[in-house]
Amino acid sequence: MVSPAAPAGAWSRDRRSPGRSIALHLTLIAASIVSVFPVAWLVLTSLKPRTVIETASVAPVDHPTLANYTQVLGETRFLTWAANSVVVSLMTAVLGVLLAATTGYAVSRFRFPGFRSVMWMLLITQMFPVAILIVPIYNLMAGLGLINQFPSLVIAYLTSTVPFCAWMMKGYFDTVPVTIDEAGRVDGLTPFGTFWRLILPLAKPGLAVAAFYSFITAWAEVAYATAFMTGDDKYTLAVGLSQFVGQHKAEWGLLTASSVLIAIPAAVVFLLVQRHLVTGLTAGATKA
């Protein structure tokens, strides 16, 4: 991942004195420790037996064991919750991208009456705190008999992912050269044809990033999931895990082991795509 060219605005290495160089590395090392330590401690704790976890011991490694993991996988509903989370998040991501793709393209390419209203709508709905919609949506879902059903969660998540995906994809479409559209139009394609045959294939990475972002948004959502999912066979991971550390007892061993099981795949995928995520999040507005 070493970047081939020196980044713009950077100073060359040989102009830095040894003292400044050491200070630079020390600062970055300190920051890296702060950033990594909580996660590292989580992993180490998950490998300790319960009797050691619940003491004030600070030894990084102490009687290492996989007991917490076998207990999480064998004696709790962790796998059910994980499957629930995957189903809900996947449905949210796919629906979000499908619904939002053409809008992202339209607001990227066309100026039409209502353009500013649409942009405002996309921005405002992203700002909606959970507190505004959760009560009415809860009541509507209760009326439809959907409480404790996955569709209620997917619908709740779509309220934020659809505008968000449209916003992100606008940013991505902005980076696709307009000359491609023009070539398509010259060749007689309709705007839809241009979008479908030329732009969409080029925008696959952008779609993937928007889908991924929707996925992790749904995956990590707490408020709706806590309020809507009432049976422990329907919990998502965020709700299920909080059962381990309730008001009266705290199963830190189970909590840390399941956290590791969730965090490791999430972190690996995340680190692979994070570069695109930042571009997607900021491009939408910088190019507007």
Added chain:
Amino acid sequence: MTADVVATRRAAPRSGARRLLSRHWYAWAMTAPVVVVTLVLVGYPLVRGVYLSLTDATEATLGHTIGMNVIPDRYEFVGLRNYADILTSSAFLGRLTWTVVWTVVCVALHVGIGLGLAMLLNRPMRLRALYRILLVLPWAVPAFVSAFIWRYLLNGEFGVVNAMLRAAGFAGISWLDDPFWAKVSVIACNVWLGVPFMMLALLGGLQSIPRELHEAAEVDGATPWQRFRHITLPGLRPVSSTVVLLGTIWTFNQFPVIFLLTKGGPGGATEILVTYAYRQAFEGIRNYSGSAAWGMVILALLVVMATVYRRALRQQGEAW
């Protein structure tokens, strides 16, 4: 925006709805899915939320079904009473103040630390890629997992933070049970979570500033501070204006960290507006109308904030 392919405004003499329709129907058709979904999934609940906020609907008065018996709604329209209650309650000012402090402190630290790290990373050096990955890690972990991690780290009895304090000869601090330290804890956790995004976004912004500008300024004898003040900061504006707005909204609405780390406690010390409204609706006797009214107040605050912010940007010739 350069991408105005069809240059819709190029020659648009107003000649009626038909002309508009023939010119713009595809743009409208393309935006229709999102507009429709938003109106149905956001607009309708929003209208219903406004209505609920004007009633006295609670768990006790809302209709429900017990077995075969359907109990009808018994709540009534009460006008603006819920809003009056909120605005005159002592909870409102207290929660609002803490929410603003929380948002300002968190965003300031996110941007400050993020910018500092981005500037350190924006130069050729050994191990740059490794540092970058290590520093991004907190963003890669789902927020609810992070909240649980911090709850364990800060645990009064067997948390590692207190263990280290004790090893260094200090007394342990009851991080999550003391009102002041609980505030420090939630801010620390949220800063840890939020810095990586700011760092990456600002790093991208730094890299888009042409290097020649810095070199020219240096040749002209500008000090590092002057270069930072007059080249780096203005060059970052397009990115920083967006991420500050995003970060402010995210932090203002940061539900998981507060809810999972402290549950708003101790004694409501860390309760922000969003978690407060949530607990009104879903804990104890469920006060749906009160919670809906809190939601509307929160939305009003956010809309005012975003409008002011956008207007400020537009005056500087940016944004739409």
